[in-house]
Amino acid sequence: MSQYILRRLFWLVPTMLAISLVTFVVMHATPGSPLQPDAPNANPLPPAAQQNLARKWGLDKPLHIQYMTFLKNALRGDFGTSYVHKTSTVMEILQRTFPVSLHLGTMALLLAIFVGIPLGVLAAVNQNGPIDYVCSFIATLGVAVPNFVLAIFLIVVFVLGLGVIPRTGGWTSPVDWILPTIALGLGPLGILARYTRSSMVEVMRQDYMRTAQAKGLSQRAVVLGHAVKNGLLPPLTILGPMFAAVGTGSFFVETLFRVPGMGRFFVDSMIARDYPLIMAIILLYGIFLAIMNLVVDILYSVVDPRIRLA
Structure with a gap:
């Protein structure tokens, strides 16, 4: 297994290079420029100011030089300074926001799993x-309702209506975690429920399940001892990408609940063409996704000993 893990980690390097190059x-092929204000009806910067900014940010150099400079600095963990948040480096922004998004995403995933x-x-x-109908309805509701719609509904009911949650929002106390976790976790919850149901139904139709029942085992023993263990493999497959999705930030949930996470910064950076922050967040997402998929593969071999990592 150690050789398999090392080989997967080795292939992480060319994968990240490919992601960085495509990004x-x-x-640079997308219309728009960080040298122009993104606010509507804003006056464009004078040509002299644009030239100064381009020189300061290195945007006046050929694209291949810009990319090689980025790679050289990124290998040292230096992604430069944000074009928008000029008082903070990109690493400072990630160190401040990624743990918050990861915390929120972890709680949302745990809610979805349990x-x-x-x-x-x-x-x-x-x-x-x-x-079955009630559980399927809840699962369908989780998949069908967008998280921003659910977030608004939760705010209207529990904050404005019942008043059981403070109106301040933010991320300072465990009470502030409740509604964002529900809003972000209901979608993955519905997906996992549907995957689990489909997989369990298929497993329970297998011959070895009928054999276990014919031996006189109780329904509880058959379900917990055979069906659940084998039925968890397909849902386990999607846990890696799912955790990468919810663990790296959600713009709508973080904005509506005033969560100081990474999702808000990513969308803002896309709008403002904040190249250093865009590159750093996408690379972080790629690394996180690759590691989560590796963890899922390892869990696969633990849940089902027939699977060997080679």
Whole structure:
């Protein structure tokens, strides 16, 4: 297994190079410029000011020189200074915002796992019954409702209506974590519930399940001892990309609940063409996704010993 992990980590290097190159090319090919204000009806900068900014940020150099300079600095962990947040380096912004987004994403994923998977199991065990319909409705609701719509609904009901959550928002106390976690976690919860139900239904139709029942094992023993263990493999596959998605920030959830996370900065950087911050966040997402997929592969071999990592 150690050789497999080392080989996957080795291939992470060319993968990140490819991601950085594609991101760099797409950024510079997209209409717009960081030298122009992004506010509507704003006056353009004078040519002299644009030249000074281009010289300061290195945008006056050929693209291949800009890219090589970026790679050289990135290898040292230096992504430069944000074009928008001029008083902070990109690394300072990431160090300040990524832990917040990771915290929120972790809680949302835990909510999805500890609620979504049991919902899927209940739905499969009670297939085509009332419990199945209720669980499937909750799962469908989670998949169908966008997180920003759910966030607004939660604010209207629990903040403005019932008043059980303070209006201040932010990220200073555990009470502030409740609504953002629900808003961000309901979508993954619905996806996991549907994956689990589908996988469990298929597993429960296998011959070895009927054999276990014929041996006189109780329904509980059959479900927990055989169906759940084998039915968790397909849902396990999507946990890596799912955690990478929710763990690196959500613009709408973070904005509506005033969470100082990375998602807000990423969208702002895209609008303002903040090249250093865009490159850093996309590379961080790529590394995070690759590591999560590696963790999922390792968990695969733990859950199912028949799978060997080679």
